[in-house]
Amino acid sequence: METTAIVQVANLEKTYRLGNINVQALRGVNFTLYQAEFVVVTGPSGSGKTTLLNIIGTLDKPSAGTVTIDGEEITGMKDGQLTKLRRHKIGFVFQFHNLIPVLTALENVELPLLTAGMKPKPAKERASLMLERVGLKERLTHLPDELSGGEQQRVAIARALANHPKIILADEPTGDLDTKTGSEVVQIMYESAKKENASVLVVTHDPVVADRAEKLFEMRDGIISKGTQQRPREAFRLRAIEPVPPEPARSLSQPN
Amino acid sequence: MLSAKIAYRNLPKRRARTALTILAVVLGVALLVGINLATASATGEFTNYINKFWGRTDIVVSYGGLPPVFESRYLHIVDNTSGVQQTAGRLVWFGTTDSRTFFSLVGINRTDFDYSSFNITGAKTLFPDQATVDDGLAQKFGLGIGSTLNVVTPNVVTRTNVTIPLSVVGINHPLRNIGASIYLNLTQLQSELNFQGMISHIYATLKDPTRAPQVRDEIQSRLGSPLFNVNAPKAEAVQRIAGQTAGFELGLNVMVAVALVVCAFIVFNTLFMTVNERTYEIGVMRAVGTSRSQIFMIFLAEGLLIGTIGTIAGVFTGLILSRGFTAVAENILQIPSLPLVQLTPTITLMGLGAGFASVFAGSLYPAASASRINIIQAIRPSARNSRNRIPDSIIVLVSLGILTVGSLEAARLTPFHVSYLDVALIPMGLVILGAVLFGRSGRILTGPLLPFSRVVGYIASRNGRRRLLRNAISFGMITITLSFVIMLGGIQGGVQTALPRNSGSAWGGHNPDRKPVPTNQLHQQSHQHSTSLSSNSPRTQPPTIQSQSPRTQRQQHISRSTSR
Numbered sequence: 001m002e003t004t005a006i007v008q009v010a011n012l013e014k015t016y017r018l019g020n021i022n023v024q025a026l027r028g029v030n031f032t033l034y035q036a037e038f039v040v041v042t043g044p045s046g047s048g049k050t051t052l053l054n055i056i057g058t059l060d061k062p063s064a065g066t067v068t069i070d071g072e073e074i075t076g077m078k079d080g081q082l083t084k085l086r087r088h089k090i091g092f093v094f095q096f097h098n099l100i101p102v103l104t105a106l107e108n109v110e111l112p113l114l115t116a117g118m119k120p121k122p123a124k125e126r127a128s129l130m131l132e133r134v135g136l137k138e139r140l141t142h143l144p145d146e147l148s149g150g151e152q153q154r155v156a157i158a159r160a161l162a163n164h165p166k167i168i169l170a171d172e173p174t175g176d177l178d179t180k181t182g183s184e185v186v187q188i189m190y191e192s193a194k195k196e197n198a199s200v201l202v203v204t205h206d207p208v209v210a211d212r213a214e215k216l217f218e219m220r221d222g223i224i225s226k227g228t229q230q231r232p233r234e235a236f237r238l239r240a241i242e243p244v245p246p247e248p249a250r251s252l253s254q255p256n
Numbered sequence: 257m258l259s260a261k262i263a264y265r266n267l268p269k270r271r272a273r274t275a276l277t278i279l280a281v282v283l284g285v286a287l288l289v290g291i292n293l294a295t296a297s298a299t300g301e302f303t304n305y306i307n308k309f310w311g312r313t314d315i316v317v318s319y320g321g322l323p324p325v326f327e328s329r330y331l332h333i334v335d336n337t338s339g340v341q342q343t344a345g346r347l348v349w350f351g352t353t354d355s356r357t358f359f360s361l362v363g364i365n366r367t368d369f370d371y372s373s374f375n376i377t378g379a380k381t382l383f384p385d386q387a388t389v390d391d392g393l394a395q396k397f398g399l400g401i402g403s404t405l406n407v408v409t410p411n412v413v414t415r416t417n418v419t420i421p422l423s424v425v426g427i428n429h430p431l432r433n434i435g436a437s438i439y440l441n442l443t444q445l446q447s448e449l450n451f452q453g454m455i456s457h458i459y460a461t462l463k464d465p466t467r468a469p470q471v472r473d474e475i476q477s478r479l480g481s482p483l484f485n486v487n488a489p490k491a492e493a494v495q496r497i498a499g500q501t502a503g504f505e506l507g508l509n510v511m512v513a514v515a516l517v518v519c520a521f522i523v524f525n526t527l528f529m530t531v532n533e534r535t536y537e538i539g540v541m542r543a544v545g546t547s548r549s550q551i552f553m554i555f556l557a558e559g560l561l562i563g564t565i566g567t568i569a570g571v572f573t574g575l576i577l578s579r580g581f582t583a584v585a586e587n588i589l590q591i592p593s594l595p596l597v598q599l600t601p602t603i604t605l606m607g608l609g610a611g612f613a614s615v616f617a618g619s620l621y622p623a624a625s626a627s628r629i630n631i632i633q634a635i636r637p638s639a640r641n642s643r644n645r646i647p648d649s650i651i652v653l654v655s656l657g658i659l660t661v662g663s664l665e666a667a668r669l670t671p672f673h674v675s676y677l678d679v680a681l682i683p684m685g686l687v688i689l690g691a692v693l694f695g696r697s698g699r700i701l702t703g704p705l706l707p708f709s710r711v712v713g714y715i716a717s718r719n720g721r722r723r724l725l726r727n728a729i730s731f732g733m734i735t736i737t738l739s740f741v742i743m744l745g746g747i748q749g750g751v752q753t754a755l756p757r758n759s760g761s762a763w764g765g766h767n768p769d770r771k772p773v774p775t776n777q778l779h780q781q782s783h784q785h786s787t788s789l790s791s792n793s794p795r796t797q798p799p800t801i802q803s804q805s806p807r808t809q810r811q812q813h814i815s816r817s818t819s820r
């Protein structure tokens with residue numbers, strides 16, 4: 001089933017300087033992510049999971065090693081090239097504060113489409129479709145403050161998938177959610193990514209997410225310490241997305 | 257569009273800060289527009305007054321010889337000078353009725369363009385033995401249309417006094433009622449004085465009045481004799497006013513510039529604070545593919561939105577301020593009939609340009625710093641302190657180097673010398689060296705310096721920064737307000753000084769200490785003026801009325817000699 005390699009990481013090293021101390025966050029990581037895979041990386045805090053994710057997401061630069069995304073070596077790219085790469089090939093889902101607070105759910109999903117140069121009308125149509133897919137058809141005009149944590153994460157998933165990316169990178173996507181909501185979010189992310197034929201790389205502590213991985217990696221002290229635990233993809237495919245009822249809007253005070 | 261939307265929705269989220277910043281822009285622009293409108297109004301009023309005072313006359317030619325008359329053939333020379341539209345020759349002499357009150361006798365011909373624009377009650381055309389009298393004289397002598405009077409005037413050719421019987425056919429109402437002239441037929445006056453074919457003045461109007469100084473010089477050159485005094489009274493008066501008010505306006509505009517710099521600083525502070533608060537948001541936007549230039553545009557749009565609201569409101573506030581100022585000038589400073597201040601395209605553009613420029617300058621750095629934000633540091637606050645540090649050893653070496661250069665320079669042992677270089681370098685080196693030693697010394701030095709470190713900590717903390725920002729904005733507002741008060745004081749003082757001077761210039765006389773005279777007193781004054789030959793009426797342009805140029809002084813001397 002594994003076809004094209006979307007992400008190839010070879011001998012990846014990253015060293016930070018924290019005050020007077022050099023922290024070696026990655027110590028020669030080798031890793032491959034194939035098309036339409038759902039891969040989970042777990043590990044204790046400080047093991048280098050997020051650093052790996054950020055480097056693959058072109059947000060950070062490695063100290064050594066190479067990263068190839070969809071056939072393009074990114075380590076030598078300039079900021080403008082990396083921005084374009086993120087715009088067209090990578091989608092992000094962060095743990096919290098994922099959305100732009102002054103934009104509605106629809107506008108948040110439109111954001112990567114408009115910044116990529118899409119016309120407003122098709123961008124709006126695409127964003128509506130993506131929000132419908134994640135079960136937020138009724139919440140298009142709501143601001144992030146008016147959405148629950150689970151709904152916000154679903155908007156983030158819709159935004160991450162809006163531009164037909166090759167990869168979705170998720171950093172603790174369920175970290176701020178209760179177990180039930182977290183499970184629903186992972187389910188939606190999985191199903192939506194499959195529909196878009198996108199690969200997903202999730203970094204998490206959450207055993208619920210880890211339990212659903214097609215491939216599971218464990219990181220420790222900057223290296224992938226355990227071999228992969230492979231599960232058949234069909235295990236997820238058998239489960240249909242259940243429509244999630246919209247949660248009542250929260251009323252939060254506006255900052256001044 | 258997206259940038260504008262994000263900017264528009266972010267501004268109300270920080271209402272108090274946005275309102276204060278917009279208010280600062282409003283005040284800065286209002287100050288610029290208000291000051292310039294008020295000064296333009298005052299200068300424009302002076303210019304209008306001069307133009308009204310001199311009518312269509314752009315050039316006046318008089319003669320400095322004795323007697324101060326010349327042949328009327330010179331009229332053709334002036335008439336044929338390029339740029340001259342129309343000319344009029346006059347013979348200005350003086351006369352009396354009772355040996356106590358002297359006045360100007362002005363010989364006018366029928367084609368006199370200047371005389372034809374006079375506000376005359378009765379007949380304008382003057383036949384022999386007919387006269388038009390300025391209303392000041394008419395009132396003094398109890399004259400009306402149909403009255404007769406005998407004017408006595410010296411004939412310098414026969415050395416006798418000539419009596420001319422005249423019948424009043426018109427009463428002239430000159431501007432400000434300061435005229436003291438009697439107008440009569442030119443040919444008759446020439447004949448009575450034995451000055452046939454002679455005139456004393458040429459008045460000329462130009463096709464393009466802005467070329468008056470050039471035409472004046474050309475006429476002077478064409479007339480050939482240095483005894484001819486060629487003046488461009490309107491242009492010269494306007495030039496004098498411009499010269500006197502230029503420094504005053506420059507001072508005001510420097511203060512306005514200071515207000516605009518403060519305004520730019522407030523915009524800078526506000527936007528910089530906003531960028532700091534929205535670091536995470538910027539990081540997320542960058543992560544989802546927003547480019548640096550798009551981030552830059554979002555924050556620039558935020559600044560420009562503040563600028564647009566503030567600048568447009570500022571222009572109108574400036575208009576209201578300047579109208580308030582003219583009202584104050586009229587009612588408190590007793591400056592009569594200043595025109596209603598209107599927004600001109602130039603001043604509107606100046607206000608908009610200055611407002612946008614200061615806001616743009618204030619927005620530039622915050623927008624640039626937002627666009628250059630490190631994405632990892634933005635989305636992971638824990639990574640914000642992981643910047644590379646320069647090793648202490650290098651810092652110590654640099655500080656010692658700075659200290660050495662500073663000390664050598666202080667002892668003049670360096671091959672070069674730059675003023676105050678040692679004063680700058682030695683403290684700088686000491687501070688850098690001290691900082692490293694302090695960092696290395698542990699808690700021994702921390703104790704005595706605890707208050708200082710607390711201050712640094714306060715400034716570095718988020719709440720401290722916020723409070724500092726509010727204080728900076730408040731201080732800025734106070735500075736702008738104070739500047740405004742100082743400027744109003746400056747305007748008041750400036751106008752009080754400039755008005756008498758400029759009034760003097762407008763009248764063509766030299767009287768720097770002259771106080772502004774209310775209109776009702778001018779009428780009374782005209783009677784006092786009419787007792788001497790040196791009347792202030794420019795339309796009659798007696799020999800003594802010329803300004804204080806060397807030529808004029810010479811002419812004044814001639815006039816006095818003639819009157820003696």
